[in-house]
Amino acid sequence: xxxxxxQLPADPLFGLKARYAKDxxxxxxxxxxxxxxxxxxxxxILPSVxxxxxxxxxxxxxxxxxxxxxxxxxxxxxxxxxxLGDDSKAISENKLVSIQSLSGTGALxxxxxxxxxxxxxxxxxxxxxxPTIYLSNPTxxxxxxxxxxxxxxxxSYPYWNTSTKSLDLTGLLSTIDSAPEGSVFLLHATAHxxxxxDPNEEQWSKILDALSKKRHLPLFDSAYQGFSSGSLAKDAxxxxxxxxxxxxxxxxxxxxxxxxxxxxxxxYGERVGAVHVVLPSNDEILQNAIQSQLSKIIRSEISNxxxxxxxxxxxxxxxxxxxxxxxxxxxxxxxxxxxxxxxxVNELNRLETPGTWNHITEQQGMFSxxxxxxxxxxxxxxxxxxxxxxxxxxxxxxxxxxxxxxVAKCIDAVVRG
Ligand code: PMP
Numbered sequence: 001x002x003x004x005x006x007q008l009p010a011d012p013l014f015g016l017k018a019r020y021a022k023d024x025x026x027x028x029x030x031x032x033x034x035x036x037x038x039x040x041x042x043x044x045i046l047p048s049v050x051x052x053x054x055x056x057x058x059x060x061x062x063x064x065x066x067x068x069x070x071x072x073x074x075x076x077x078x079x080x081x082x083x084l085g086d087d088s089k090a091i092s093e094n095k096l097v098s099i100q101s102l103s104g105t106g107a108l109x110x111x112x113x114x115x116x117x118x119x120x121x122x123x124x125x126x127x128x129x130x131p132t133i134y135l136s137n138p139t140x141x142x143x144x145x146x147x148x149x150x151x152x153x154x155x156s157y158p159y160w161n162t163s164t165k166s167l168d169l170t171g172l173l174s175t176i177d178s179a180p181e182g183s184v185f186l187l188h189a190t191a192h193x194x195x196x197x198d199p200n201e202e203q204w205s206k207i208l209d210a211l212s213k214k215r216h217l218p219l220f221d222s223a224y225q226g227f228s229s230g231s232l233a234k235d236a237x238x239x240x241x242x243x244x245x246x247x248x249x250x251x252x253x254x255x256x257x258x259x260x261x262x263x264x265x266x267x268y269g270e271r272v273g274a275v276h277v278v279l280p281s282n283d284e285i286l287q288n289a290i291q292s293q294l295s296k297i298i299r300s301e302i303s304n305x306x307x308x309x310x311x312x313x314x315x316x317x318x319x320x321x322x323x324x325x326x327x328x329x330x331x332x333x334x335x336x337x338x339x340x341x342x343x344x345v346n347e348l349n350r351l352e353t354p355g356t357w358n359h360i361t362e363q364q365g366m367f368s369x370x371x372x373x374x375x376x377x378x379x380x381x382x383x384x385x386x387x388x389x390x391x392x393x394x395x396x397x398x399x400x401x402x403x404x405x406x407v408a409k410c411i412d413a414v415v416r417g
Pocket of ligand 1: 221
């Protein structure tokens with residue numbers, strides 16, 4: 001070993017989880033990690049998942065054999081239909097390459113490595129510098145290290161305007177315009193993490209127009225489809241708008257989707273995900289080449305992806321009754337979160353807590369960027385046992401009827417100082 005191997009600080013989120021676990025206060029509240037909790041604060045196994053598990057265990061598909069390198073075919077093809085829509089031309093005109101991944105994180109890693117090895121912007125020579133990945137400011141902290149460990153450069157684009165607590169569209173468009181042609185822009189497909197703030201349709205159209213003008217490559221990170229509105233189609237609006245207009249209105253060199261089923265199927269630990277590469281036109285030779293390059297990455301890193309979760313999700317996606325149940329489950333989760341947002345704001349208003357809080361109900365998905373300062377967050381943890389990330393991000397899924405009034409009271413106390 002090298003001398004002086006440096007000990008790194010604990011991952012902020014998993015460190016927070018460990019401090020929460022050690023806290024002996026009975027009224028402690030975990031608003032840290034982004035995992036859905038039910039009204040009793042407990043993890044929730046979706047009814048659609050329970051049905052699929054029963055069905056799988058009674059079927060001939062139930063075994064623990066290896067999957068093919070590229071994954072469980074009925075999972076990857078159904079996963080593509082979920083994000084792109086049943087009527088997607090990218091699917092019917094065969095412009096797609098899909099491969100199974102280790103959930104969303106693994107998808108981002110595979111996408112990053114694939115881009116590192118095989119993507120160069122149009123006006124770069126073969127040995128030109130690597131593409132830069134542009135990330136929203138702020139973004140999910142892991143984005144930086146996923147790409148940085150691959151040796152890829154990352155840059156930030158303006159996103160959250162702290163003073164207005166809304167989207168900095170002007171800053172975002174100007175960065176798109178000034179970035180070197182053919183750069184990679186990572187976009188949160190829905191339920192932006194950590195802010196909970198998504199562009200509206202008009203803003204998305206402007207973003208996509210600007211990306212197309214500079215022939216940038218959109219990389220959609222889709223980790224929360226169904227969590228924002230409860231509707232899979234609505235939450236995929238931006239992705240479908242981009243894909244359906246490729247080769248006509250939008251001149252993207254290609255488009256990547258990193259898809260996670262951790263949250264929307266509640267199978268966090270089973271690592272179910274996929275990477276989809278959408279090409280501007282049907283090109284079978286290129287498709288086969290890309291498929292082989294993605295397969296090489298999977299084969300060398302994990303040999304083949306995990307089977308159990310993919311088989312469960314495939315059952316849900318390919319069995320109409322289960323799909324219906326899943327859609328209902330998404331409504332259960334997204335509407336409970338919506339209700340908690342509203343109750344938190346009602347309580348803060350009732351307490352006349354200084355400041356404005358309506359941004360909490362305007363945001364969507366699992367998280368809220370509360371606007372609380374690092375000092376206020378530290379005091380919430382130390383003095384009240386309410387745990388959230390230093391940036392002021394709260395996982396609204398951690399609120400329930402039993403703790404929301406307490407959390408509002410604690411926020412009120414730290415805001416008043
Ligand atoms: N992208 C974003 C924006 C996320 O918030 C997450 C989960 N926190 C992921 C990707 C990946 O999650 P997983 O690897 O569990 O699918």
